[in-house]
Amino acid sequence: ARILQFWVRWYNRNRLLQALALRADLPQPIADYIQQIVDLF
Secondary structure: OHHHHHHHHHHHHHHHHHHHHHOOOOOHHHHHHHHHHHHHO
């Protein structure tokens, strides 16, 4: 069950990061930083 919790958390975090990355009102450095994180995972 613990591994499932890990994947659910990881998936939700990715969804959150993707939602943030899609927001047009983010400052560019922050958008770039989020994109780097998304690319890493």
